[in-house]
Amino acid sequence: MKKIAFIGAGSMAEAIIAGIVKHEVLPANAIYVTNHSNKERLARLHEQYGVTPFRDVENIKDVDVLIFATKPNQIAEVLPKYASLTNAIIVSVLAGTPLATFEATFPNQAIARVMPNTSATIGESASGVAWNTKVTDEAKRWVTSLVEAIGIVQEVDEEQLHTVTGLSGSGPAYVYFFVEALEAAAIQEGLDPKTARELAIQTIKGAALMLDETREEPATLRERVTSPNGTTAAGLDALREHQFAETIHACVQAAKQRSIELGKA
Ligand SMILES: NC(=O)C1=CN([C@@H]2O[C@H](COP(=O)(O)OP(=O)(O)OC[C@H]3O[C@@H](n4cnc5c(N)ncnc54)[C@H](OP(=O)(O)O)[C@@H]3O)[C@@H](O)[C@H]2O)C=CC1
Numbered sequence: 001m002k003k004i005a006f007i008g009a010g011s012m013a014e015a016i017i018a019g020i021v022k023h024e025v026l027p028a029n030a031i032y033v034t035n036h037s038n039k040e041r042l043a044r045l046h047e048q049y050g051v052t053p054f055r056d057v058e059n060i061k062d063v064d065v066l067i068f069a070t071k072p073n074q075i076a077e078v079l080p081k082y083a084s085l086t087n088a089i090i091v092s093v094l095a096g097t098p099l100a101t102f103e104a105t106f107p108n109q110a111i112a113r114v115m116p117n118t119s120a121t122i123g124e125s126a127s128g129v130a131w132n133t134k135v136t137d138e139a140k141r142w143v144t145s146l147v148e149a150i151g152i153v154q155e156v157d158e159e160q161l162h163t164v165t166g167l168s169g170s171g172p173a174y175v176y177f178f179v180e181a182l183e184a185a186a187i188q189e190g191l192d193p194k195t196a197r198e199l200a201i202q203t204i205k206g207a208a209l210m211l212d213e214t215r216e217e218p219a220t221l222r223e224r225v226t227s228p229n230g231t232t233a234a235g236l237d238a239l240r241e242h243q244f245a246e247t248i249h250a251c252v253q254a255a256k257q258r259s260i261e262l263g264k265a
């Protein structure tokens with residue numbers, strides 16, 4: 001049985017832990033977790049998922065997979081502490097931070113850079129992965145099976161992970177922001193908040209499931225909603241007038257650019 005340890009216990013680590021535990025990829029007692037100082041959070045993760053908090057690297061010296069999930073600007077001080085774990089497969093979920101940063105500490109080990117998203121919590125992450133040159137077929141298989149347990153995964157070149165971050169790493173936040181805007185508009189235009197919330201959630205869910213289950217082109221599905229000279233055409237015209245596509249491009253580009261900057265920090 002594999003034993004894995006999370007270095008960092010924030011939102012992303014919890015989303016992955018929740019996905020792994022829910023899908024029974026590993027028993028919870030094979031999952032170790034640490035953070036900087038927040039004891040209450042580790043106690044809550046233990047309580048909620050059954051994972052084992054640890055403080056000392058001695059407690060995880062036989063670990064098979066080490067998953068780094070700190071903020072990018074925290075990793076430089078974190079890595080030296082784990083340099084003795086020369087048998088572990090290394091996984092990073094840090095935005096921007098290059099494989100080379102991890103190779104400096106683990107020069108002979110298999111390293112994977114994964115960009116998941118918080119939908120991992122329910123096994124619905126859209127993740128990207130890139131590998132270093134030391135990765136073995138076995139390490140690839142194992143990390144892929146771990147990431148597949150929390151959703152779908154696409155293999156990309158390392159440089160492309162910046163764009164993956166701008167699309168799917170940050171993507172859930174764009175969708176939530178869209179829902180916030182949709183709800184606010186519906187309330188201003190006469191609905192009560194509860195009705196606006198229920199209709200907005202089901203609209204997003206139904207459209208996402210249509211895309212996934214039918215695999216039809218988004219444009220085809222859009223056209224099917226759009227009666228000639230009808231209400232949808234009027235709504236879409238307003239989106240075009242307000243530069244919807246340009247706005248989304250600016251959004252993905254800005255997130256990608258920030259990922260590049262974080263990688264240089
Ligand atoms: N949130 C998201 O949607 C996504 C995040 N990511 C990436 O995941 C990483 C984590 O993000 P997120 O979970 O949101 O961040 P959080 O701030 O929620 O979590 C950061 C974690 O790192 C811990 N930490 C800080 N310093 C150390 C240290 N010296 N040793 C051990 N642990 C330490 C913190 O501990 P403490 O609380 O005690 O300070 C905390 O548990 C980032 O690099 C981000 O780019 C990737 C994809 C999506």
Ligand SMILES: O=C(O)[C@@H]1CCC=N1
Pocket residue numbers: 095165169170
């Ligand atoms: O906002 C961030 O930097 C992280 C990376 C992708 C999603 N959240």
